[in-house]
Amino acid sequence: MRIAAGALIVLSAFAADTVRLPEYQRQVFGNGVVLVLAPKSDVPMMTARLFIRGGEESDPAGMAGLSAVTAELLRSGTQKRSAEQISKELDAMGAVFNATVNRQATVLTADFLSKDSDRMIDMLADLFVRPSFPEAEVRKVLARRIDQVKSVKDNPGAAVGVYFEPFYFGAKHPYGQPADDVSLSRITRQAIVDYHKKMYAGKNLAVVVSGDFDTKAMSGKLGILRFLGGGEAYAWKEAPVPAYESSRLLLVDKPDATQTYFMIAQPGASRTSPDRVPLLLVNTLFGGRFTSMLNDELRVNSGLTYGARSEIQRDRLPGANFISTYTKTETTERAIDLALDVLKRLREKGISADQLASAKAYVKGGFPTQYLETDGQVSFVLGDLEIFGLNRGEIDDLFAAIDAVTVERANQAIQKYYADPNLQFCLVGDASKIQESVKKYAPKMKVASIREPGFGVPEF
Amino acid sequence: MTPEARIVPCYRVDMRMGWICAFLAAASAAPGSAQRIKVSSHTLSNGMKILVHEDHDVPNVAMYLFYKIGSRNERPGTTGLSHYFEHMMFNGARKFGPKQFDIQMEKNGGRNNAYTTPDVTVYTDWFPRTALELMFDMEADRIRDLNFDPKIVESERGVVYSERRSSVDNNPFGLLFEQLNASAFVAHPYQWPVVGWASDIEAWTMDDLRAHFKMGYAPNNCVMVVTGDVTHDEILVLARKYIEPIPRQDPPPPIRTKEPEQIGERRVTLVRPAQLPILMVAYHTPQSTDPDTPALTVLSNLMTNGRSSRLYKRLVDDGQQAVSVQMPDDFSFDPGLMTLIIQVRAGVNPAEVEKAAYEEFGRMAKEGPNPDELQKVRNQFSADFYRGLKTIAGKANTIGRYEVFLGDWNRLNSAVAEIEKVSADDVKRVASKYLTAKNRTVATLIPQSKESAQ
Numbered sequence: 001m002r003i004a005a006g007a008l009i010v011l012s013a014f015a016a017d018t019v020r021l022p023e024y025q026r027q028v029f030g031n032g033v034v035l036v037l038a039p040k041s042d043v044p045m046m047t048a049r050l051f052i053r054g055g056e057e058s059d060p061a062g063m064a065g066l067s068a069v070t071a072e073l074l075r076s077g078t079q080k081r082s083a084e085q086i087s088k089e090l091d092a093m094g095a096v097f098n099a100t101v102n103r104q105a106t107v108l109t110a111d112f113l114s115k116d117s118d119r120m121i122d123m124l125a126d127l128f129v130r131p132s133f134p135e136a137e138v139r140k141v142l143a144r145r146i147d148q149v150k151s152v153k154d155n156p157g158a159a160v161g162v163y164f165e166p167f168y169f170g171a172k173h174p175y176g177q178p179a180d181d182v183s184l185s186r187i188t189r190q191a192i193v194d195y196h197k198k199m200y201a202g203k204n205l206a207v208v209v210s211g212d213f214d215t216k217a218m219s220g221k222l223g224i225l226r227f228l229g230g231g232e233a234y235a236w237k238e239a240p241v242p243a244y245e246s247s248r249l250l251l252v253d254k255p256d257a258t259q260t261y262f263m264i265a266q267p268g269a270s271r272t273s274p275d276r277v278p279l280l281l282v283n284t285l286f287g288g289r290f291t292s293m294l295n296d297e298l299r300v301n302s303g304l305t306y307g308a309r310s311e312i313q314r315d316r317l318p319g320a321n322f323i324s325t326y327t328k329t330e331t332t333e334r335a336i337d338l339a340l341d342v343l344k345r346l347r348e349k350g351i352s353a354d355q356l357a358s359a360k361a362y363v364k365g366g367f368p369t370q371y372l373e374t375d376g377q378v379s380f381v382l383g384d385l386e387i388f389g390l391n392r393g394e395i396d397d398l399f400a401a402i403d404a405v406t407v408e409r410a411n412q413a414i415q416k417y418y419a420d421p422n423l424q425f426c427l428v429g430d431a432s433k434i435q436e437s438v439k440k441y442a443p444k445m446k447v448a449s450i451r452e453p454g455f456g457v458p459e460f
Numbered sequence: 461m462t463p464e465a466r467i468v469p470c471y472r473v474d475m476r477m478g479w480i481c482a483f484l485a486a487a488s489a490a491p492g493s494a495q496r497i498k499v500s501s502h503t504l505s506n507g508m509k510i511l512v513h514e515d516h517d518v519p520n521v522a523m524y525l526f527y528k529i530g531s532r533n534e535r536p537g538t539t540g541l542s543h544y545f546e547h548m549m550f551n552g553a554r555k556f557g558p559k560q561f562d563i564q565m566e567k568n569g570g571r572n573n574a575y576t577t578p579d580v581t582v583y584t585d586w587f588p589r590t591a592l593e594l595m596f597d598m599e600a601d602r603i604r605d606l607n608f609d610p611k612i613v614e615s616e617r618g619v620v621y622s623e624r625r626s627s628v629d630n631n632p633f634g635l636l637f638e639q640l641n642a643s644a645f646v647a648h649p650y651q652w653p654v655v656g657w658a659s660d661i662e663a664w665t666m667d668d669l670r671a672h673f674k675m676g677y678a679p680n681n682c683v684m685v686v687t688g689d690v691t692h693d694e695i696l697v698l699a700r701k702y703i704e705p706i707p708r709q710d711p712p713p714p715i716r717t718k719e720p721e722q723i724g725e726r727r728v729t730l731v732r733p734a735q736l737p738i739l740m741v742a743y744h745t746p747q748s749t750d751p752d753t754p755a756l757t758v759l760s761n762l763m764t765n766g767r768s769s770r771l772y773k774r775l776v777d778d779g780q781q782a783v784s785v786q787m788p789d790d791f792s793f794d795p796g797l798m799t800l801i802i803q804v805r806a807g808v809n810p811a812e813v814e815k816a817a818y819e820e821f822g823r824m825a826k827e828g829p830n831p832d833e834l835q836k837v838r839n840q841f842s843a844d845f846y847r848g849l850k851t852i853a854g855k856a857n858t859i860g861r862y863e864v865f866l867g868d869w870n871r872l873n874s875a876v877a878e879i880e881k882v883s884a885d886d887v888k889r890v891a892s893k894y895l896t897a898k899n900r901t902v903a904t905l906i907p908q909s910k911e912s913a914q
Contacts, residue, residue: 042517042850043846043849043850044846045843045846045847045850075767083777084768084773087766087767087768087773088768088836090766090767090768091765091766091767091768091769091836091839091840092768092832092835092836092839093839093843094836094839094840094841094842094843094844095843096843096847111847112843113843113846140777140780143780143805144776144780144783144805147735147736147783147805147806148783150735150736150806151735151736151783151803153735154631154632154734154735154736155630155631156630157626157630255733256732256733257630258625258629258630259622259625259626259629259630289566289571290562290566290571290572291559291562291563291566296559299619300559300615301615302615302618303614303615303616303617303618303619303622304618304622305619305622306619306620306622306623306626326622326626327622328621328622328625357567358563358566358567361566361567361568361569362566362567362569362571364569364588365520365568365569365570365571365587365588365591366569366570366571366586368518368519368520368588369518369520369586369851369852369853372518373517373518373520373850373851373852374850374851375850376850
């Protein structure tokens with residue numbers, strides 16, 4: 001066994017040891033609009049993505065969800081087309097259109113056949129520039145979204161992630177205000193109109209197109225972007241990573257739950273942190289893949305859970321570095337203890353050269369199919385570079401940066417990011433059964449009920 | 461977070477890790493059409509069929525092994541065994557011991573998952589081409605010489621039970637879907653959940669496992685699909701070296717039980733703590749090889765695919781009675797179900813939604829689709845075909861599904877043409893034939909009293 005495997009590892013020295021983004025054309029118009037064209041012709045399709053800077057962090061205080069609702073309502077009618085016409089036209093092309101929002105950007109995505117590119121460009125321009133936000137549609141979308149947000153509470157695995165945001169970041173932090181039924185009910189049509197006017201402007205916009213098209217012809221067609229008003233560039237918010245003087249524990253009571261879902265967090269890093277590559281490798285080993293320390297201990301060795309993982313959030317502002325898993329109510333304490341043991345082991349023993357080599361091979365081996373295989377992936381990566389102010393070196397030099405990470409460098413990152421004594425615990429489960437046993441994890445503990453409206457958390 | 465990304469219908473599928481639901485839905489959306497997919501096919505002397513599709517766009521490979529065994533091959537008392545077995549296949553064989561499959565795979569740049577349905581168990585490997593020989597070595601090892609360590613059998617039982625708690629017991633959609641299936645079938649094995657009943661998860665024995673392995677895991681019961689940066693010749697060399705020496709066995713015995721024709725509506729109602737009600741309506745439909753299958757696919761697309769679809773427009777948009785509507789259709793070996801799944805809005809009576817859905821079904825059965833609508837569904841279907849071909853993983857899954865369920869991978873190259881042939885009259889006919897009151901099972905989840913669920 002060792003011989004066969006060893007021989008294959010030697011072979012892997014000949015693996016593609018670098019990746020490159022496809023050639024693309026990037027231009028910046030006088031009004032601030034960035035246009036990126038990245039042809040990729042394996043199937044006769046295209047993906048166009050419009051990235052609008054701001055995202056969730058640009059939601060005004062108390063109106064979380066405004067950016068998302070604005071994006072959702074673009075297809076509810078323009079000066080030229082009714083909501084029904086838009087849906088009919090999109091479905092008739094077999095196109096998929098969606099509008100999503102992350103912490104730093106609104107992303108409008110159209111996935112369509114190349115032969116329909118003229119029609120789609122006309123449609124996207126109309127949705128971006130001239131949405132009419134009809135009052136009746138605004139009310140409909142808000143009411144539906146309130147129900148969608150409520151239904152998250154029927155899925156404790158998802159609910160724990162939403163409660164975590166205000167708990168960990170605090171309600172004043174740009175990442176600490178998830179949209180809920182309370183914040184959505186405050187949104188008015190006027191707020192949506194104002195948000196669109198201010199944010200959907202040239203200086204906030206990056207358009208990325210990838211897929212099967214002729215660059216010169218597409219560049220000509222999209223020259224219309226130069227006529228968009230420049231507006232005012234969005235001023236990013238600043239906020240320090242939350243720091244706590246003691247451990248805290250939030251227990252959200254869901255009396256019918258038969259499993260406890262929990263997250264254990266400490267401060268992480270920003271998307272552009274100089275530590276990002278060592279952290280990517282360390283997180284892979286800690287909780288980022290099947291054989292990771294967490295999954296090995298909590299799932300494979302002990303059978304306590306279907307999955308245990310960790311994540312270092314990759315947003316513009318430094319976010320959380322967390323462990324996330326779940327277990328049946330009766331083994332809650334055992335699973336938390338074990339997760340803390342694994343964290344302690346990482347901190348005390350660090351990682352070995354063999355582990356580091358394995359993480360490097362894993363990250364590199366999966367990279368082409370995760371980020372560079374389809375027009376959708378390529379356009380996402382290129383937009384990501386625009387939003388975070390990075391350049392193609394981020395991808396083209398990634399494998400070299402991975403290779404350059406030494407065991408010492410990785411272990412320094414562990415000491416810096418995995419050693420906070422004041423861990424923050426967020427749990428969703430049956431409080432009547434676990435409340436006593438989880439007290440020991442934090443001097444400050446609060447219990448909230450999942451039946452309360454919204455995702456607000458008590459003051460600590 | 462974005463609420464609309466949350467609900468992906470994946471109820472019939474149980475998988476080793478919980479994160480490829482969305483991918484499966486996209487890849488299975490699929491096929492047929494102008495761009496022809498080329499596949500070379502070879503059957504080894506032990507009966508395993510090897511399908512190879514070359515695509516040199518990225519230096520990676522997708523290797524999918526479709527074993528024709530699933531929860532339909534189980535019996536009361538051992539339900540969930542196929543899915544449990546899917547997990548056990550990663551727990552050590554003769555040459556590569558416990559944990560080694562994953563450790564070797566990941567240190568060589570690969571990753572994997574697996575999924576089980578009522579019909580098949582599928583192992584999905586993704587890796588850089590440099591790991592190709594290792595993967596053949598490891599796949600052959602576990603097909604031939606799987607090891608059953610009693611300690612691992614116990615800990616994996618806990619893993620599967622946790623999966624059941626997450627996907628069924630703590631998930632109103634999963635819970636209701638389980639009750640729906642259990643009510644819709646009175647005789648056929650499609651009645652029990654892929655993940656298994658809780659009491660069976662607790663009780664299955666080492667002997668059950670050994671018998672299951674012997675029944676299903678033979679080369680002649682498997683189709684291997686390899687797509688990506690490979691050549692047909694190199695795959696054949698490796699398959700002959702590693703797989704061909706494994707002897708063939710008797711395939712699983714045929715399923716004798718045929719579901720009798722349903723003779724009256726069945727209903728099941730759950731009252732549970734929940735924020736929103738759910739409504740599911742299931743109709744018995746024929747197996748995938750039936751000539752009515754394309755027309756049923758068109759019918760389900762007309763009803764729920766896209767915001768211009770009949771039920772989205774009526775219930776989500778105009779009526780504001782639902783958050784979402786879905787009518788996934790999937791391949792099956794035996795006659796199965798076509799199921800309408802609706803997340804009902806808070807405070808809306810599911811009975812109203814049910815009535816509206818029947819009105820729309822009735823209208824379709826009486827009037828059929830208009831020509832624009834029919835053309836729209838054809839365009840959606842062919843665009844989905846290309847989407848399913850964007851990745852080597854999507855291609856491997858699609859090729860394997862057509863081969864296993866329709867008997868010939870090349871049927872994917874005529875899938876769009878088969879959809880194009882469906883006429884408005886065909887849609888009317890299948891809507892009248894299948895969407896009837898006596899052929900349906902209705903499952904409703906009602907949120908428990910106001911105090912306990914706002």
